[in-house]
Amino acid sequence: MINMVKKKEDMPEWVTVEIKNAKFEKPKSQSTTGYLLEIYEKDGKADAQLYEPVEDGRRIVTFDLPKNVKTSDLERGTVYEFTFESMKAPLSKKVTDYLKKEKDVEMDAIYQFNLKKLELLDVGADKAAPELEE
DSSP: OOOOSOOTTOOOHHHHHHHHTOOOOOOEEEEEEEEEEEEETTTTEEEEEESSOOTTSOSEEEEEOOTTOOGGGOOBTOEEEEEEEEEEEEOOHHHHHHHHHHHOOOOSEEEEEEEEEEEEOOTTTTOOOOOOOO
């Protein structure tokens, strides 16, 4: 028997269309430190925990990695300085209201983070234990 009932989780087409066709504003470049949580080699993406929050307050972001970054060279849990572009695509009030009322999700924009450069930081190297004097 085929179930013809729509799943409760399904989004209406008008919401899906707006989200898929969201227009991103001009990219903003920024740098901050943090560490990698997960690396998705197949997708060319990585999740990072940042020490400073991005515009919408979150500290965990998913970066789109540049083609010149070899995922095999990346280390999870190691501190990096990330230089990236963040782009924001505001959502209409209609979609924002729908997400809040029907899905209990507070979201007024979609964000995309494109990693431009990362530099491994040698944290603690300049904080060597002081020598004790006798």
